Amino acid sequence: MSHVDLATLVTIAGMTLISVLTRSFFFLSNKAWELPAWVTSGLKYAPIAALAAVVVPEIVTNGGQLIATWKDARLFAAAVALAWYFWRRGLLGTILAGMAVYLPLRLGLGW
């Protein structure tokens, strides 16, 4: 806990601005234009693709290297979470069921 650094605060303000500007990038201009139909059609794959791109490496890699052992708490937790999701469809249950497998395996067995 050092003293407050003004330069750091300015940088953080800049990061906040970047959060706003990247997320509103295509909202900025008022000019009327229509997306080509194929872009609109293709963008419907973007949400699930973005999620899968975040989720899959978090489950099957360690810092980018594919995991080489089945003794990894994440694999079992993800399998149980998937099973729960397709059984019950609830998100909260999916998270809790997965963590109920993950934490004992990780903290108990060190997987």
Next chain:
Amino acid sequence: MRHREFTVGMREMAALGPGIAAWGVMTGVAMVNSGLDFVSVLVMSVFVFAGSSQLAALPLFAAAAPTWVILATALCVNLRFVVFSLHLRPYVMHLPLPTRLLKGYLFADLSYVLFTRRFPRPAHDAPGKAAQDAYWTGSGVASWLIWAISSLIGVAMAASVPIAWGLGFAGTLALLGITCSLATSRLRTVSAGIAGAAAVAAYALPLKLNILVAIAAAVAFGLLLEATGAKASRDRATAPVGDRE
């Protein structure tokens, strides 16, 4: 007066609360452990509202990197939001610019996904637009509140929550559930598989650019499969409840 959809948006985001909160706590812990001063940690927790760019910036702050390097990193890590804003543009252009900027600030990965799941197409009539605006604000406010509060809890508990617990995995599980809820057609399922594989294959790219590569690959394959005689699976996809495109 509060629109019904505001509450729906809040509730759907709150269902993901434990996952978002686990990430927020871990981000708070990481921020304290990075050696940033306390005020900066608080300001960052509350305002930046972009977990992956915060985590990417921490080692740079620790290494006393120049401001422009940190901002350029934040920009690259946030590039996927530019794609999302392209998708969301038709939903917000009836609003004045300041409102659009605020709406932009409020949406992140999960609000984007929940919003486009609930409203696959932009509304053209006033009641429809009001409903979409209200849902967006509701889910956005909920995710901002959950994120800020859980980050502050992480800051407060930094000494007692070891990173080794891997609580952040709850966030991954929340995303896994949402991913399944989006897999409403065979082509979408295939595109998720392609995105996952591409993200792993391109993981070595700096600044999380593998996510952009994965989105581009999945969109390209999705369009390609649509064009090349995937008619059968398209018919299957439109028949059941889910897919309204």
